[in-house]
Amino acid sequence: MTTPAAPSSLKKTLTPLHLWAIAVGLVISGEYFGWNYGWAVAGPVGFLVATLVVTVLYVAFVFSFTELTTAIPQAGGPFAYAHRAFGPIGGFVAGYATLVEFLFAPPAIAFALGSYVHFLYPVVPVLYTALGCYVIFTLINLLGIKESANFSLVVTLLAVAELLLFMGLVAPRFRIDNFLAHPVPVSAPGVFAALPFAIWFYLAIEGVAMVAEEVAEPRRTIPKGYAYGLLTLVALALGVMVLSGGVGDWRRLSRLDYPLPEALVMVLGKGSRWTSFFASIGLFGLVASFHGTIIGYSRQVFALARAGYLPAFLARLNGRQTPHWALVAGGAVGVLALLTGTTDQVIILSVLGALVMYVTSLLSLFALRRREPELARPFAVPGYPLVPLLALALCMVSLAALVYYNLLLSGVFLAGLVGLLGVYLLIIRKQQRKERHAERSEASRVY
Template sequence: MSSEHTAELKKVLKPIHLWAIAVGLVISGEYFGWNYGWGVSGTIGFLIATLAVTIMYVTFIFSFTELTTSIPQAGGPFSYSHRAFGWWGGLIAGYATLVEFLITPPAIAFALGSYSHFLYPSLPVLHVAFACYVIFIGINLLGIKESATFSLVVTLLAVVELLVYIGIVAPHFSYETFVTDPMPFGWQGVFAALPFAIWFYLAIEGVAMVAEEVENPKKTISLGYIYGILTLVVLALSVMIFTGGITHWKTLSTIDYPLPAALGIVLGRDNTWTHFFASLGLFGLIASFHGTIIGYSRQIFALARSGYLPSFLGTVNARFQTPHWALFAGGLIGCLALSLGTTDQVIILAALGAVVMYMISMVALFALRKKEPNLERPFSVPFYPIFPAVALLLSTICLAAIVYYNQVLSAWFFAGLIVIVVIFVASGKHKTLN
């Protein structure tokens, strides 16, 4: 029997797996990356940005769940936008989602390398990052159930670790420290901080990309999403606020390991707890790195299966029922990005892809409500049309802020989209994929 074919993906995931994937995809955002937001806004400015982004994500996830349960396909946002708008909707959503899920893993790999270097200074950051790609692509090749079980274990460890961290630093929280130099750049800083606030929740929508591998998608996807977003809201706000009361925000605003550094301030860098936490902190980063590899591979697979990418990327391994060529291709792109960008640039670019995808997904939700009123909707967004409208409005504000403060990166992002559209139309593919 051939090792490559176009068989369906295996349906084995349960609600606990979905919660683990949802939280695991994102939880590294609580460990690093968000602290760069302090550098452009201060503590109070970043708190305001985070509260606005939290409202955006809560309304978005409740809205997005309606799409995921109605159209449980591996393409996720690409599938919904293609169904609502045809080839151009699918192309925009697919491109934006690919940028998000291909660019996010390199940022996490950088942090994995930085955490490892913090523990063992002899380990080069980039060498550890490249090794992570090799190891976790290998784990993902073994099958989705094995991958999801691994996600469950490391996600539970990461959540417990964050709770322990909060318990250790909370008694040392100082309100006076937290409000020192609270908004040095005024409201302008709040807008500049939005992409770093997005990092707290970025990629939770990746659950949509394993929808074809869920045992009972119409009932269980909503549970995974809702419990996942609630878990992340509590963790994000707690970690950010308590860490901000430990030391002046400038001390932690430019490093990839803010939590071990905060513990080092509270307990001493050579304290056993500090090293123990930094060691366990790798679990949170591993959970997200592993989850985003699942996400990018399913997105590449779905785009290839639908004719948007070369067909060989849409093949499934007969033995493990995983999209092996999609896993390899995304890994190569990620390793290239590792060599070219810095953590803050990677975060901004990933956030840019995310908000474009959020916007077109919300517009697709409105369009499908009109276009297909009889579509089976196992989960209906509450307070329609308020929730999707709020999510769309806040996503638009985030997009405007990211573009305004990051014009060169934004130009690269949209230039890439224009080039792909031109190639697509010139090749005549748009005529065959409507």
């Protein structure tokens, strides 16, 4: 592996409140859009079953993941755990999967941002807003992690308040008959097909690990950030999904990138000031997640470049100790995805990367428990090994279902992994040959 010319380090400034904001902010857009595509394949009842299964998955996974994050608080997150547990190849697989998750989640959020703006101002094209978001929030992240985290805290607080307002507005009109109307038979195939969209409720909460290197007192702070963040997201996800399904014909919401404003239209009418107000401030939730995932992918690109998996210049830091080239490179990938993809496909690809990363992280947990029993673990997963085994089993079931129902996208994901791994191995072999040649040349000169 190659290494950057100079060591790179990140500034430790984040507090438990910052981590809560990043954890919730990374995910909270999942409550605003994306999950409703699950209704289209399973109906509200089948999707509720899928959501409960995924909630159990994430509770078990976050407990397990917190052990890894506090024991190895590095910016690489899953890549760092897999590399330590399984060596360079394991690190490469985990790094690739994490990059896919965090590079393809932002385009889906950008599409939704564009859709919300288009809902308010129909003359503004969706794509133009989405592209503008990449420019604006890349510039914000270039200011530094403390400034970025403070911004994330503000917009996350506003987004949480907005979802509570939404639930308060629609709750009086909730009718269980609406939730159960137009029934779709609850079946295993329907629940399995809905799993990716249920995962979207929580996708990217593990991104807190990407900023672990920038956390003050990480072994005490990280468990608090994860725990408070997950509790907040479970309450919001179940509240928004159940209440939205009971205010009218849920089929109207199942194919939109702006289901919550449309649910308010069903309750209050499009001319209502509350509807316009909600659609306007609804941007805060999407902004929080978009901003958070940019932080996540930039740190992952930085860590992979620092370890030699990506070009060394991507590990360079600017004067504010921000990985500026990693931010720009990740933004370029997102813009390409905006120009070529659709929201549901981008969501599925991001979830696919997440599930592969979850599996490698859980396997790393077991491997490190066996190989490094002396490793300091400030937080040990309760109920070991049953809790991580439950998380691993649910991840494997979800991954199998996702692949089965999305063979083409799964093939694209696998082809990218195999192709890039092949390139990486060729580079490593070439590098090793050069090193051996240099050693022989040096030996012959000495002789």
